[in-house]
Amino acid sequence: MRAIRLHEFGPADNLVLEDLPDLEPGPGQVRVAVAAAGVHLVDTTLRRGEPGPMPAPPLPTIPGREVAGVIDRVGAGVHEGWIGRRVVAHLGPVPGGYAEQAVCDVDLVYEVPDEVGLADAVAAVGTGRTALGVIELEPPAADDVVLIPSAAGGLGWLLAQAALEVGAEVIVAARGRERVARLAELGAHLVVDYGAEGWEEQVRASYDGVSLVYDGVGGTVGRSSLELLRPGGRLVMFGYSSGAPTELTTGDLVGRGITAGRSLGPRMAALPGGIPGLAFRALERVAAGRWRPLVSTYPLADTARAHADLENRRALGKVVLEPAMKSMATVGPHRQTDLEETP
Secondary structure (H helix, E strand, O other): OEEEEEOOOOOHHHEEEEEOOOOOOOOOEEEEEEEEEEEOHHHHHHHHOOOOOOOOOOOOEOOOOEEEEEEEEEOOOOOHHHOOOEEEEEOOOOOOOOEOEEEEEHHHEEEOOOOOOHHHHHHHHHHHHHHHHHHHHOOOOOOOEEEEOOOOEHHHHHHHHHHHHOOOEEEEEEOOHHHHHHHHHHOOOEEEEOOOOOHHHHHHHHOOOEEEEEEOOOHHHHHHHHHOEEEEEEEEEOOOOOOOOOOOOHHHHHHHOOEEEEOOOHHHHOOOOHHHHHHHHHHHHHHOOOOOOOEEEEEHHHHHHHHHHHHOOOOOEEEEEEOOOOOOOEEEOOOOOOHHHOO
């Protein structure tokens, strides 16, 4: 099989394509012929060997934890009826997704409905489960004015759709002309470029403050978003793509009359069905057409470029590697993966 391996922590160019022996599933495991593999921002942190939410892996390593494809072999104790099924899985703490094959416990796989493309299934099992956890813990309401300053990312794109679905007024933001132009597809009530000076005044000109911020950017953008909150507003922090979390103090909470918190980790695990339940319900949303993931796809050989685009905010939505792809990367809001391409 072909796989991307990292032998030394550092820049994206350290990700190299290699030929490795085929994998064999162990007892209770299945082997997936990978058609789509998710790339997460935390993958770039791990590649650099920097401190983050997960410990750095031993080297060499095959990065990636989200895969979708077709089961082509099963291990001892697994019914052969699994062979040929389209599935998606989150590999958990053990990486190995950036490859033409992946093995995992059969208990970790979800069968993918026929109407869902495999790239979209990867978006659901990773990004989608987090988005669903955020909205189940901190749900938008019809009377909310919701600001999402990272709406061109895979997670923000789904949060915007969830807020629109319940009838909230939705403000979406991103940095740069191309990313902002893409946000028009969401049908939000206001689209702004937070890279432009005075973007906050655009919001104030249309709304008397906002009541809910889904903050995945942090830094100065997160702080500006906080200052747009009206009394009684909520700041929900789920990440900081800027590299630094939003700064706030107890004085902000008391003086402004707002609430703030993170909606990840133990709180999500305590939801019905835990993290696996969130992934299953997110996949159901995609199958029902309630969520249309935004996906950027890259050939496996272009993994270094995918990492660089994600780090430099050039990629739109969820970044997905497709081992069978030979052409240059394409970007689409709902790219279907042809099973006949599966290696």
